[in-house]
Amino acid sequence: MSGFKTTLISCQQCGRRIMVRAADAERGSIVCSHVGCGAVNVLQSAFLYDEVIVQGLPSFGQLTYLGDSGATYPLRFGSNVIGTAEANTVRVDRFVHNGRCFISRRHCTLTITFDKWKGQLRYHLQDGAPEPGSQANQPSLNGTLVDGAPLLKTEVIDVNDQSIVTLGGLDRFRLTHFSIPSTMLETYKVALDYNPDRTE
Ligand SMILES: [Zn+2]
The missing domain is CATH 2.60.200.20 (Tumour Suppressor Smad4)
Structure with missing residues (x-):
């Protein structure tokens, strides 16, 4: 996944911010690092296909x-x-x-x-x-x-x-x-x- 930019998402469970790196995106999930949460956030593909x-x-x-x-x-x-x-x-x-x-x-x-x-x-x-x-x-x-x-x-x-x-x-x-x-x-x-x- 070339050109991937490190980015922040909101945890789907606790709503706090989590940093997503290229390795997380390739794995397709990231575990929330906030205390008391630990939710597995599923990451979606970072591309789409042009409807044209x-x-x-x-x-x-x-x-x-x-x-x-x-x-x-x-x-x-x-x-x-x-x-x-x-x-x-x-x-x-x-x-x-x-x-x-x-x-x-x-x-x-x-x-x-x-x-x-x-x-x-x-x-x-x-x-x-x-x-x-x-x-x-x-x-x-x-x-x-x-x-x-x-x-x-x-x-x-x-x-x-x-x-x-x-x-x-x-x-x-x-x-x-x-x-x-x-x-x-x-x-x-x-x-x-x-x-x-x-x-x-
Ligand atoms: Zn969380």
Whole structure:
């Protein structure tokens, strides 16, 4: 960790100041030296990745239908509204079972963000979507499951690579993340002055 500057942080337990040296930062933790405390303070990495990287990515991953069609649906950065409506970011086919389609027109919202600390894309899923021109989330009729677990109406969860998203109880899709190549990441790495007070 070249260029590391010795710095002071506030102890996460007692709030008093502790001096952090390069060796502490490399170890990733420092024990508070104040009498009666001794808390282990976890130190975070002293660099991040420039979010500009997302402009040059060739893909943001995809959903693959686990059924006869095997259709794939590319995703975009930001909000992806998924459902059968024409105007959606991800317009899925009307898969019909016993004469009915169980997927809502605006069924769920998959939001892709860039985690600048980890240097990877994150995929957050919520059942439902706001109606156009509205902020209020409108849940789907038949619900959304991730790896078999139903999402609560207001829940937003991180969906892992290769997880199975089930819409309306019957139609299953595999989520494939786009993994940013480490060689590309290295060129977007930005060294920071050590900042232990940051929050994710
Ligand atoms: Zn302390």
